[in-house]
Amino acid sequence: MSLSDTAGKRVGHSRVEMTEMVMPNDANPLGTIFGGRVMQLMDIAASIAAYRHARCNVVTLSVDSLEFRRPIRVGHAVVLHAWLNWAGRTSMEVQVEVYSEDLMTGEHARTSTAFFTFVAVGPEGRPQPVPPLLTLSQEEERRFQEAAQRRAERLRRKEREEN
Amino acid sequence: MSLSDTAGKRVGHSRVEMTEMVMPNDANPLGTIFGGRVMQLMDIAASIAAYRHARCNVVTLSVDSLEFRRPIRVGHAVVLHAWLNWAGRTSMEVQVEVYSEDLMTGEHARTSTAFFTFVAVGPEGRPQPVPPLLTLSQEEERRFQEAAQRRAERLRRKEREEN
Amino acid sequence: MSLSDTAGKRVGHSRVEMTEMVMPNDANPLGTIFGGRVMQLMDIAASIAAYRHARCNVVTLSVDSLEFRRPIRVGHAVVLHAWLNWAGRTSMEVQVEVYSEDLMTGEHARTSTAFFTFVAVGPEGRPQPVPPLLTLSQEEERRFQEAAQRRAERLRRKEREEN
Amino acid sequence: MSLSDTAGKRVGHSRVEMTEMVMPNDANPLGTIFGGRVMQLMDIAASIAAYRHARCNVVTLSVDSLEFRRPIRVGHAVVLHAWLNWAGRTSMEVQVEVYSEDLMTGEHARTSTAFFTFVAVGPEGRPQPVPPLLTLSQEEERRFQEAAQRRAERLRRKEREEN
Amino acid sequence: MSLSDTAGKRVGHSRVEMTEMVMPNDANPLGTIFGGRVMQLMDIAASIAAYRHARCNVVTLSVDSLEFRRPIRVGHAVVLHAWLNWAGRTSMEVQVEVYSEDLMTGEHARTSTAFFTFVAVGPEGRPQPVPPLLTLSQEEERRFQEAAQRRAERLRRKEREEN
Amino acid sequence: MSLSDTAGKRVGHSRVEMTEMVMPNDANPLGTIFGGRVMQLMDIAASIAAYRHARCNVVTLSVDSLEFRRPIRVGHAVVLHAWLNWAGRTSMEVQVEVYSEDLMTGEHARTSTAFFTFVAVGPEGRPQPVPPLLTLSQEEERRFQEAAQRRAERLRRKEREEN
Numbered sequence: 001m002s003l004s005d006t007a008g009k010r011v012g013h014s015r016v017e018m019t020e021m022v023m024p025n026d027a028n029p030l031g032t033i034f035g036g037r038v039m040q041l042m043d044i045a046a047s048i049a050a051y052r053h054a055r056c057n058v059v060t061l062s063v064d065s066l067e068f069r070r071p072i073r074v075g076h077a078v079v080l081h082a083w084l085n086w087a088g089r090t091s092m093e094v095q096v097e098v099y100s101e102d103l104m105t106g107e108h109a110r111t112s113t114a115f116f117t118f119v120a121v122g123p124e125g126r127p128q129p130v131p132p133l134l135t136l137s138q139e140e141e142r143r144f145q146e147a148a149q150r151r152a153e154r155l156r157r158k159e160r161e162e163n
Numbered sequence: 164m165s166l167s168d169t170a171g172k173r174v175g176h177s178r179v180e181m182t183e184m185v186m187p188n189d190a191n192p193l194g195t196i197f198g199g200r201v202m203q204l205m206d207i208a209a210s211i212a213a214y215r216h217a218r219c220n221v222v223t224l225s226v227d228s229l230e231f232r233r234p235i236r237v238g239h240a241v242v243l244h245a246w247l248n249w250a251g252r253t254s255m256e257v258q259v260e261v262y263s264e265d266l267m268t269g270e271h272a273r274t275s276t277a278f279f280t281f282v283a284v285g286p287e288g289r290p291q292p293v294p295p296l297l298t299l300s301q302e303e304e305r306r307f308q309e310a311a312q313r314r315a316e317r318l319r320r321k322e323r324e325e326n
Numbered sequence: 327m328s329l330s331d332t333a334g335k336r337v338g339h340s341r342v343e344m345t346e347m348v349m350p351n352d353a354n355p356l357g358t359i360f361g362g363r364v365m366q367l368m369d370i371a372a373s374i375a376a377y378r379h380a381r382c383n384v385v386t387l388s389v390d391s392l393e394f395r396r397p398i399r400v401g402h403a404v405v406l407h408a409w410l411n412w413a414g415r416t417s418m419e420v421q422v423e424v425y426s427e428d429l430m431t432g433e434h435a436r437t438s439t440a441f442f443t444f445v446a447v448g449p450e451g452r453p454q455p456v457p458p459l460l461t462l463s464q465e466e467e468r469r470f471q472e473a474a475q476r477r478a479e480r481l482r483r484k485e486r487e488e489n
Numbered sequence: 490m491s492l493s494d495t496a497g498k499r500v501g502h503s504r505v506e507m508t509e510m511v512m513p514n515d516a517n518p519l520g521t522i523f524g525g526r527v528m529q530l531m532d533i534a535a536s537i538a539a540y541r542h543a544r545c546n547v548v549t550l551s552v553d554s555l556e557f558r559r560p561i562r563v564g565h566a567v568v569l570h571a572w573l574n575w576a577g578r579t580s581m582e583v584q585v586e587v588y589s590e591d592l593m594t595g596e597h598a599r600t601s602t603a604f605f606t607f608v609a610v611g612p613e614g615r616p617q618p619v620p621p622l623l624t625l626s627q628e629e630e631r632r633f634q635e636a637a638q639r640r641a642e643r644l645r646r647k648e649r650e651e652n
Numbered sequence: 653m654s655l656s657d658t659a660g661k662r663v664g665h666s667r668v669e670m671t672e673m674v675m676p677n678d679a680n681p682l683g684t685i686f687g688g689r690v691m692q693l694m695d696i697a698a699s700i701a702a703y704r705h706a707r708c709n710v711v712t713l714s715v716d717s718l719e720f721r722r723p724i725r726v727g728h729a730v731v732l733h734a735w736l737n738w739a740g741r742t743s744m745e746v747q748v749e750v751y752s753e754d755l756m757t758g759e760h761a762r763t764s765t766a767f768f769t770f771v772a773v774g775p776e777g778r779p780q781p782v783p784p785l786l787t788l789s790q791e792e793e794r795r796f797q798e799a800a801q802r803r804a805e806r807l808r809r810k811e812r813e814e815n
Numbered sequence: 816m817s818l819s820d821t822a823g824k825r826v827g828h829s830r831v832e833m834t835e836m837v838m839p840n841d842a843n844p845l846g847t848i849f850g851g852r853v854m855q856l857m858d859i860a861a862s863i864a865a866y867r868h869a870r871c872n873v874v875t876l877s878v879d880s881l882e883f884r885r886p887i888r889v890g891h892a893v894v895l896h897a898w899l900n901w902a903g904r905t906s907m908e909v910q911v912e913v914y915s916e917d918l919m920t921g922e923h924a925r926t927s928t929a930f931f932t933f934v935a936v937g938p939e940g941r942p943q944p945v946p947p948l949l950t951l952s953q954e955e956e957r958r959f960q961e962a963a964q965r966r967a968e969r970l971r972r973k974e975r976e977e978n
Contacts (some may be wrong), residue, residue, distance in 0.1 A: 017343040021370055024513035024839035028210070028220070029564035035223030036206025041211070043199025043276070044347055047191070047402055051429035057191070060198025062230040068223050071288075075844035077374055121193070125234075126458040158230070180506040183704035184533055187350035192401035207510055209564055214592040238681035240537055266540040350676035354862070355727035356936070361875025369851025373843070383843070386850030388882040393973070394875050397940075400855025415960070447845070451886075484882070513839035517699070517709070518890035519773070524712030525695025536680070546680070547808025549687030551719040556810070557712050560777075610682070614723075647719070669832040673859055696836055700892055703918040729863055756864040 005055070008132035014052035018045045019051040019101040021103075022074050033078070034057035038098060038112060039063070040046035044111050045082040046094040046116040053092060054085050054120040054130040059089065062154060066114035080106075086147030091119045093147040115150060168218070171295035174303050177215035179245040181208045185237050195234035201241070201261060201275060202226070208245040209257040210278040215245050216255060217283040217293040224254065225317060229277040235263040242271075244273075249310030250296035254282045256310040278313060331381070334458035337466050340378035342408040344371045345481040351382050358397035364404070364424060364438060365389070371408040372420040372442040379418060380446040380456040387417065388480060393442040405434075412473030413459035417445045419473040439444075441476060471473050494544070497621035500629050503541035505571040507534045511563050521560035527567070527587060527601060528552070534571040535583040535605040540639060542573050542581060543619040544608075550580065555603040559594060561589040568597075575636030576622035580608045582636040638649040653783040657707070660784035663792050666704035668734040670697045674726050675753075684723035688765060690730070690750060691715070697734040698746040698768040703735050705744060706772040713743065714806060718766040731760075738799030739785035743771045745799040763790040767802060819946035820870070823947035826955050829867035831897040833860045836918075837889050838916060847886035853893070853913060854878070860897040861909040863929040868899050868907060869935040869945040877969060878908065887915040901962030902948035906934045908962040915927075930965060 018041065026037045050058040070162055073076055075155040086093040094116045101108040122128040135141045181204065189200045206223055214220040235241055242262045249256040257279045264271040285291040298304045344367065352363045369386055376384040398404055405425045412419040420442045426435040448454040461467045507530065515526045532549055539547040561567055568588045575582040583605045590597040611617040624630045670693065678689045695712055702710040724730055731751045738745040746768045753760040774780040787793045833856065841852045858875055865873040887893055894914045901908040909931045916923040937943040950956045 016345050017376055018345045019371070020344070021341050021374060023380075024842075028222070028514075030220050030222070030288070032222065034203070034206055034210070035226070035279075036203035036210075038195070039202035039206065039226070040199035043202065045199055045345070047197070047199075048345055048347060048429065051403075052432070055430055055432060057193050059191070059193070059195065059234060060231050063198070063202070063226070065228045065317070065320070067225040071222060072331055077377075103374065104383075106378070106381060116198075125193070149223065149244065154228070157228070179508050180532070181509070182505050182507045184537060184579055187679075190350075208508070209510055211510060211592065212564075215595070218593055218595060220593075240540075266537065267544055267546075269541070269544060330840075338845065348701075354874070356872050356874070356940070359875065360855070360862070361878070361931075362855035362862075365858065365878070366849070366851035366856035369849055369854065373849070373851075383845050385843070385845070385886065386883050389850070389854070389878070389880065390970075391878065391880045391972070393877040397874065451845070474861055480880070484881070512693070516839075517711070519709050519711070519777070521711065523692070523695055523699070524715070525692035525699075526689035528695065528715070531684070532686055532691065534775075536686070536688075546682050548680070548682070548684065548723060549720050552687065552691070552715070552717065554715065554717045554809070556714040560711060605687075605699035614682070643717075645715070668834050670835075670862070671831050671863055681894060697834070700834055700836060700918065703892075704921070707919055707921060709919075729866075755863065756870055756872075758867070758870060774901045 005131040009053055010134045010136060011083055012047045014084055016049045016052070016080070018080040020078045022072055022076050022078060027074045030071070031074050033073075035068050038068065038072070038078070041078060041080055041097055041110070042096045042098060042114055043116065045080040046096050047118065049082040049084060049094045050092050050118040050148055051059060053087060053133070056128055057120040057121050059121055061117045061119050064115040064150060066112055068112055070100065070109055070111045075103065077101040077103055081142070084133055085115070085143040085152065087109040087130050088151070088162050089129055090127035092130060093117050093151065115147070117154070168294040171297040172216055172289070173297045173299060174246055177212045177247055177255050179208050179212045179215070181243040181245075183240050183241045185235055185241060187237055190237045193234070194237050196241070198231050200232065201235070204241060204243055205259040205261060205275070206279065208243040209259050209271070210281065212245040212247060212257045212280040216250060216296070218324055219291055220284050221281040222284055224280045224282050227278040228315060229275055231275055233263065233272055233274045235274060236265075237325040238266065240264040240266055245252055247296055249314065250293050251314070252292055253290035255293060256280050256314065258306070278310070280314075280317070331457040334460040335379055336460045336462060337409055340410050341374045342371050342375045342378070342406070344406040344408075345402045346418045347403050348398055348404060349388050350400055351412040353400045356397070356401070357400050359404070361394050364394065367404060367406055367436070368424060368440055369442065371406040372422050373444065374410070375408040375410060375420045376444040379413060379459070382454055383447050384444040387445050387446055390441040390476060392438055394438055396426065396435055396437045398437060399428075401429065403427040403429055410459055411469040412477065413456050415455055416453035416475070417443055418456060419443050419477065421469070441473070442475075443480070494620040496513050497623040498542055499623045499625060500572055503538045503567070503573055505538045505541070507569040507571075509567045511561055511565050511567060513563055516560075516563045519560070520563050522567070524557050527557065527561070529543055530567060530569055531585040531587060531601070531603055531607065534569040535585050536607070538571040538573060538583045539607040542576060542622070545617055546610050547607040548610055550606045550608050553604040555601050555638060557601055559589065559600045561600060564592065566590040566592055573622055574604070574632040575640065576619050577640070578618055579616035580606055581619060582640065583604050584632070588643050604636070606640075606643070657768045657783040659784040661675040661705055662788060663735055666701045666736055667695050668701045668704070668732070669730040672730045674724055674728050674730060674765040676726055679726045681724070683726050685730070687720050690720065692722070693730060693732055694750060694764070694766055695768065697732040698748050699770065701734040701736060701746045702770040705739060705785070708780055709773050711773055712713075713769045713771050714720065714762050714800060715739055716767040718764055720764055722752065722763045724763060727755065729755055730755040736785055737767070738803065739782050740803070741781055742779035743769055744782060745769050747795070767799070769806070782799040820946040823949040824868055825949045825951060825956055829864045829899055831860050831864045831895070833869070833895040837891050837893060839889055842889045845886070845887050848893070850883050853883065853887070856893060856895055857911045857913060857927070857929055858931065860895040861911050862933065863934040864897040864899060864909045868902060868948070871935050871943055873933040874936055876932045876934050879930040879938045879965060881927055883927055885915065885924055885926045887926060888917075890918065892916040892918055893955050898949055900930070900958040901966065902945050903966070904944055905942035906932055907945060908932050908966065910958070925961055930962070932969070
């Protein structure tokens, strides 16, 4: 983390937009994209957002529950938006929203939303501090608070599972 | 669903074991597998289990929260086990456990567990009945009950989000 | 082409942003991305822009000369921007700009610019009309004029080659 | 090879089960899997079995003749079983059996059997000793003897070809 | 089979040359190509030769035993040559030779030879006649005779296995 | 560059032939190959030719304008020919011609021609001398002269763009 980053970075700094076309190998015999392929794209988009905030290597720690609300077909586009909701000392929460777009008609819809957490790691693989996240709007502040609650819930769940 | 299936199918009938070697393209610059690639493998293993129970096309509906507890490195093996915990009228819950194995030392560890839900769909894409799931042991019965609770929680969460 | 499209579509309507991470299989033994892999990403980004304008199948007709000004390394991000410069009766020119970003430092630079032409094709594979392109700024108007000149040059070159 | 391995390892120790779904890119224009793709999966399954026995890097030396008895279609599952038949000082024979499964009907059949040989190699790429293979049943003992015969035949064939 | 083909086709008519660069995902942790990846390339080269002779769909029936004599490294080139040795009523034998080339030094060597058999299949998946193979040199005639012997041996082996 | 290379190398020395089958993932929803996938194959074929002439790492600098004259369908073969037209002190021009072949009918046609330029780079990434190109026929000499003109034009264009 460079000196200039200790003051924090804005949400907009690390925002990612990713557009893909669904290929035949991404799809099941019905011709609709595998849920797992969507998760793979989400993880890459979320990782890039986390890299941009931390400017060091990042590793996926967890994904909150997610739904696949509509099928996305071969030949359609998938558009992903990823941004930071929250940053702690060494970990971050990234929100990813997935939209499908029928390229023939322009019809589009949100198909999934997920929350990924990442930890920043140094060259020897140990957790490493990340810049604070600066929230500039009420919307960003609300997301920060909700992410902090999800984090508390994740820690409780983890504790429960380990006992 | 064939006539013989109306009596139900056992958990063991649809159990899946999948073994993969982690390739360079599966990994981030640290040389450890992307979380999203693990999720993609989990979804394929879980899908095959659901196909085996339903014997018709299946579509991923949701994934419960999951953690990546340890990094898995390029050249290591990933072993996945998937089986049905629960089956309702047209939907199923599949549990997937992921193990990493250092092929040089034999050291291995569980790295993730997740619960996927699938819906069985007919040729016109509409939900279609699946056979009942027969639980033969206390362990299988306990998993069935826990899955039913997770399902109730998912429905509550979904309702909350839609209001 | 739907009735509402006959009046034309704005440049912003079909703009595409695509973000990718360079994977080991995208790179030569020096660890830098193959020029051909960059061209493949450019073609997909440009295709999606053309699909969005035409809302029917599109086929790449030609690419103008392009340069690879700087190497892009494994683990870096590639960001592509694509938009329509010009639309004729059945063909379109799409401009694609490629930026590399060192995810560790944030250093980024434009590495390539190219002009792709596409033709819109109907179900039987024949050329099909596309909506006019509405230019709203001086910048967009200048790009439209320059694209028209490139098109004239392409047609002259093609004629020369066929004689 | 660790000290505890000098006493030998059982066949069951290195057994591999691998399940895959046939994807469109695995298949020829008839929609059935390429023989070469099956061989690629067999080699990975067999390699993992050899890694597990040797616990060092292994390199494929040869494959005995093999047949593709039935086509396997896109959307069907491929299940591979691999295990050691024989281990010498630095080389091993692994048997791989391939089964196809129509996920819609449950119909399944053995489609191929093959014998792969591997050599264990150390960090400098030179052959390296592997643990003895312990055969615990008459079946395993019979396979060991047959593999020893195939090995003798391979050496004779190689000698013939080099003269 | 068109009328003009009933007189037979020459060996040269269907000869295939294929050049590839070994990518990181083709290689094991030692940085050398997987045997299974070589087999996949061989099958595609051999298939194209068989398609060119038969001019209908072809399916791999069998591969004779093959050896991997030398490792091929990431960044090296693989050059494959495939040609028909023999054609019967509906089946064909294709020989494939694999050469590795160190692109930095030009050093090259033959690493594998294999014999693939294919059957020509019609639209309903049934075996279909192929043109006779015309041998024009003593070399081609010798290969035809040797292929006929290998075929006889394959049939004997198959008979033995089925009893 | 070895001593024996200072006298120059012939065009034939580095000539490349590459044959591929078009797979479903290479194709758009119309079932015809993406222009970008053709460009990727061209770049690999051209790179191997440049590696063979320079015998050190090479990096793509530019591609001259190119056209896609006919669609190439899934299941068809793509045949690429690449050879050096020109070599300067550290850079080279490679010509690539692409042919499609309908494997069912044998119908084939040239679909694209392009000129790629490469620079040879040493271990530290700096430009490195390549052997002179020896032209042995009038055809090769004509191509050398035309390539020199294209190079002059590229330098003029680059100068123009940078001012």
